[in-house]
Amino acid sequence: MTSRIVKIVSRELTPFIFLFGIYIIIYGHLSPGGGFQGGVVLAMGAILVMVIYGGEKMQKYVPHLAFIEILGVFLFVLFGLLSISYGKQFYSNLGTIWILNIIIGLKVFVGLVILYLLFIRWEISK
Amino acid sequence: MINGINIGIILFLVGLYGIVTNKNLIKIVMSISVMGNGIVLFFISLGYIKGNLAPIINSGVEHIVDPVPHALMLTMIVINLCITALALIIIVWLHKEYGTIDLGEMK
Amino acid sequence: MMEHIPILILVTPLLSALLISMISLISKTVRIQKIITFISLSLPFVYLFFLFEELSKGIIEYNIGGWIKPYGITLVVDELSFTLLLITSIVTFLSFIYSTKCMEEKNGKFYFFYLIMVVGLFGIFLSGDIFNIYVFFELTVISSYILITYGDKKVSLKASIKYLIIGSIASFFFLFAIGLVYIKTGLLNIDFLSKNIHLIDSQTQIIIFTLFLGAIGIKAAIIPFHTWLVDAHSTAPSPISAILSGITVKTGVYIFIRVFALGFTLQNINELIMIFGAITALGGVIGALVEWDIKRLLAYHTISQIGFIIVGIGTFSCIGVAGGIYHIVNHAIFKGLLFLCAGSIIFRTGSKDIREHGIGKTMPVTLVCYIIGALAISGITPFNGSVSKSMIEISVYNYPIIWIILIFASIGTVAHFSKILYYSFIKTPKNKFQPNLKEVPYPMQISMIFLAFFCIFLGVFPNLFMDNFIFPATTSIVSDVNNISIGIIKPLYILKEWIIVIFGLLLLKIIIIRSKEIDILREFISKFKLNITIFLMIVSLIIFTLILNAYN
Numbered sequence: 001m002t003s004r005i006v007k008i009v010s011r012e013l014t015p016f017i018f019l020f021g022i023y024i025i026i027y028g029h030l031s032p033g034g035g036f037q038g039g040v041v042l043a044m045g046a047i048l049v050m051v052i053y054g055g056e057k058m059q060k061y062v063p064h065l066a067f068i069e070i071l072g073v074f075l076f077v078l079f080g081l082l083s084i085s086y087g088k089q090f091y092s093n094l095g096t097i098w099i100l101n102i103i104i105g106l107k108v109f110v111g112l113v114i115l116y117l118l119f120i121r122w123e124i125s126k
Numbered sequence: 127m128i129n130g131i132n133i134g135i136i137l138f139l140v141g142l143y144g145i146v147t148n149k150n151l152i153k154i155v156m157s158i159s160v161m162g163n164g165i166v167l168f169f170i171s172l173g174y175i176k177g178n179l180a181p182i183i184n185s186g187v188e189h190i191v192d193p194v195p196h197a198l199m200l201t202m203i204v205i206n207l208c209i210t211a212l213a214l215i216i217i218v219w220l221h222k223e224y225g226t227i228d229l230g231e232m233k
Numbered sequence: 234m235m236e237h238i239p240i241l242i243l244v245t246p247l248l249s250a251l252l253i254s255m256i257s258l259i260s261k262t263v264r265i266q267k268i269i270t271f272i273s274l275s276l277p278f279v280y281l282f283f284l285f286e287e288l289s290k291g292i293i294e295y296n297i298g299g300w301i302k303p304y305g306i307t308l309v310v311d312e313l314s315f316t317l318l319l320i321t322s323i324v325t326f327l328s329f330i331y332s333t334k335c336m337e338e339k340n341g342k343f344y345f346f347y348l349i350m351v352v353g354l355f356g357i358f359l360s361g362d363i364f365n366i367y368v369f370f371e372l373t374v375i376s377s378y379i380l381i382t383y384g385d386k387k388v389s390l391k392a393s394i395k396y397l398i399i400g401s402i403a404s405f406f407f408l409f410a411i412g413l414v415y416i417k418t419g420l421l422n423i424d425f426l427s428k429n430i431h432l433i434d435s436q437t438q439i440i441i442f443t444l445f446l447g448a449i450g451i452k453a454a455i456i457p458f459h460t461w462l463v464d465a466h467s468t469a470p471s472p473i474s475a476i477l478s479g480i481t482v483k484t485g486v487y488i489f490i491r492v493f494a495l496g497f498t499l500q501n502i503n504e505l506i507m508i509f510g511a512i513t514a515l516g517g518v519i520g521a522l523v524e525w526d527i528k529r530l531l532a533y534h535t536i537s538q539i540g541f542i543i544v545g546i547g548t549f550s551c552i553g554v555a556g557g558i559y560h561i562v563n564h565a566i567f568k569g570l571l572f573l574c575a576g577s578i579i580f581r582t583g584s585k586d587i588r589e590h591g592i593g594k595t596m597p598v599t600l601v602c603y604i605i606g607a608l609a610i611s612g613i614t615p616f617n618g619s620v621s622k623s624m625i626e627i628s629v630y631n632y633p634i635i636w637i638i639l640i641f642a643s644i645g646t647v648a649h650f651s652k653i654l655y656y657s658f659i660k661t662p663k664n665k666f667q668p669n670l671k672e673v674p675y676p677m678q679i680s681m682i683f684l685a686f687f688c689i690f691l692g693v694f695p696n697l698f699m700d701n702f703i704f705p706a707t708t709s710i711v712s713d714v715n716n717i718s719i720g721i722i723k724p725l726y727i728l729k730e731w732i733i734v735i736f737g738l739l740l741l742k743i744i745i746i747r748s749k750e751i752d753i754l755r756e757f758i759s760k761f762k763l764n765i766t767i768f769l770m771i772v773s774l775i776i777f778t779l780i781l782n783a784y785n
Binding site for chain 2: 030031032034036115118119122
Binding site: 138142145146147148149151154158161162165168169172194195198201202205208209212213216217219220223224229230232 | 364368371375378379382386387390391393394397398401402404405408409412415416421762763764767768771
């Protein structure tokens with residue numbers, strides 16, 4: 001995975017993949033897409049770079065990424081409780097569904113990157 | 127004859143056949159994934175009404191297909207992703223313990 | 234705040250699980266995680282206390298997001314859900330106390346998965362929507378795949394992957410059935426479906442019911458679909474085995490009750506369900522004949538008792554259904570107790586084979602709790618198993634063949650539990666000498682004592698529980714409920730139980746004498762591979778479809 005063409009093309013292509021992923025997340029409540037789908041596209045962009053350039057340098061960031069992921073789920077559940085404090089039922093429509101999409105998109109992106117890093121951890125240590 | 131419902135059922139049965147007859151664990155996981163996708167296709171083509179448009183709110187669109195199966199399938203795709211990821215992790219662990227990923231040799 | 238209790242029951246363990254996960258990234262000891270889990274597993278009791286007062290006014294419904302019933306997801310609490318929520322809280326709380334000493338943990342991730350499993354279990358019993366049951370069921374089952382791997386590594390990984398494959402097939406069958414129901418009626422809410430499902434034509438109803446039976450049979454371990462259960466429950470660590478055998482298998486039966494009560498208008502379903510249940514009850518006992526591993530014995534008896542419950546529910550009469558639901562409660566309690574006792578023995582002696590134990594006088598608390606559990610599962614009078622087993626046996630008086638099969642299953646149950654009692658506790662082994670066997674640590678003793686207390690309490694005062702919970706729960710299924718009060722002293726039933734005990738002890742004598750033929754049988758049974766078992770499942774489902782087709 002280390003030929004020069006592959007390295008240059010992936011370096012030029014990755015920002016567009018990220019842009020497309022963020023577009024899917026933010027426009028999720030108006031057009032097809034949403035949190036989960038955009039998160040997967042973002043993760044694909046990051047994993048492309050890690051497949052080509054090797055994943056050793058990112059291994060030391062796994063606990064930090066795990067913390068962001070758990071924080072994401074925490075905020076998601078607290079958002080539901082927020083709508084209880086406004087007097088309505090759990091997860092009522094307060095006009096803020098785009099925040100939920102962004103939280104989910106971030107969480108899925110970080111989650112899939114952690115998954116990939118843990119899969120290659122055994123391969124690296126062999 | 128060839129519509130989404132029939133292809134979905136065929137994919138489901140192909141996946142089931144794959145689980146029953148394969149011995150290599152990775153092929154079994156792939157068959158589970160195929161089966162899941164067959165179910166997704168089956169569900170989405172359940173809501174299809176002939177001649178209607180996609181379920182996106184634009185101005186002036188009146189006839190749309192049923193959006194409920196789409197919402198259910200989003201949940202299902204996430205759950206299938208979790209099951210596939212978990213199965214692959216357990217297979218990597220099994221390979222570390224036994225040295226093989228063939229179900230016949232592991233007893 | 235009172236009206237938000239159904240959602241708070243789900244959110245509290247989830248938030249605690251996330252807190253534990255965050256803390257386990259930075260801390261070195263497990264102490265804070267244990268405290269957080271303790272608090273979050275004792276809060277459901279408070280919630281259930283408030284729910285009980287509101288439940289007397291009527292069924293509680295909670296619409297998520299404010300969307301009204303056919304358009305949104307609802308959480309529904311009626312008496313059946315309340316009963317199962319209560320025993321889930323009790324069993325998971327006591328299992329957690331047991332696991333604080335039993336599991337050596339560096340990280341606290343075990344408690345994270347434990348709480349996620351509790352969220353999933355609560356969610357299944359709370360949801361009023363058939364797709365929501367699927368979502369929460371997947372949550373439970375995925376966390377149980379992970380929790381099983383905390384046992385000894387080689388065997389538990391193999392058991393976990395087998396469970397994963399078979400469980401995925403079950404989920405897909407369930408989804409297929411939901412899809413067919415949705416295309417024919419356009420509804421997913423259980424309340425609305427129960428009024429509309431008789432509008433579907435008979436052919437499609439057969440296919441829907443068969444697919445539901447396939448999914449539920451795998452989850453609840455009815456006989457052609459039971460092959461994952463013995464490996465999974467025996468290789469898991471002991472507190473997890475108690476929850477898996479006590480509650481997770483019962484979610485299959487709970488989904489069965491909800492689906493059965495949807496009002497399928499097919500002929501002769503009762504008899505077919507009862508035949509499945511009777512075969513399951515007998516098959517579990519026969520499969521246990523060849524085993525000497527204590528946890529595998531208990532897992533086989535789980536299959537057998539689920540057979541009893543399915544027979545009870547399949548009769549579709551007031552006593553049968555009430556007996557079945559009460560047996561769900563009783564089985565959770567005494568099977569949890571038995572698994573915790575087995576875990577205590579394994580914790581101290583280090584081996585799972587019952588011929589190597591022989592502890593007896595050195596572990597008195599475990600011995601007494603085990604005897605209470607064994608008497609409860611055999612159906613001896615002052616304990617809770619006798620009430621529910623007698624109710625189920627009364628309800629099948631009209632079908633003598635099934636009654637005889639259930640009696641044989643009871644005889645086998647008595648035989649196996651006396652076998653465990655004799656080998657594990659009374660007989661000292663020949664070549665292994667255990668010099669330093671003490672009693673297990675105090676938290677483990679407390680869990681066992683509480684469960685044994687519940688066994689005795691539910692057996693001596695059955696009316697207290699039944700009038701408040703079980704009989705209102707059966708009104709959701711059966712239309713004519715007459716409140717029958719169950720007394721404990723009825724000489725005819727006591728005579729029947731003691732005859733069963735005598736035959737069981739005779740069977741035990743035969744097992745001890747003829748152990749060589751039993752070993753040959755064991756070699757034969759252990760040759761079944763995974764592919765053959767799944768193939769048998771599918772063949773039996775096809776046969777079931779053809780039989781139903783012939784009747785309709």
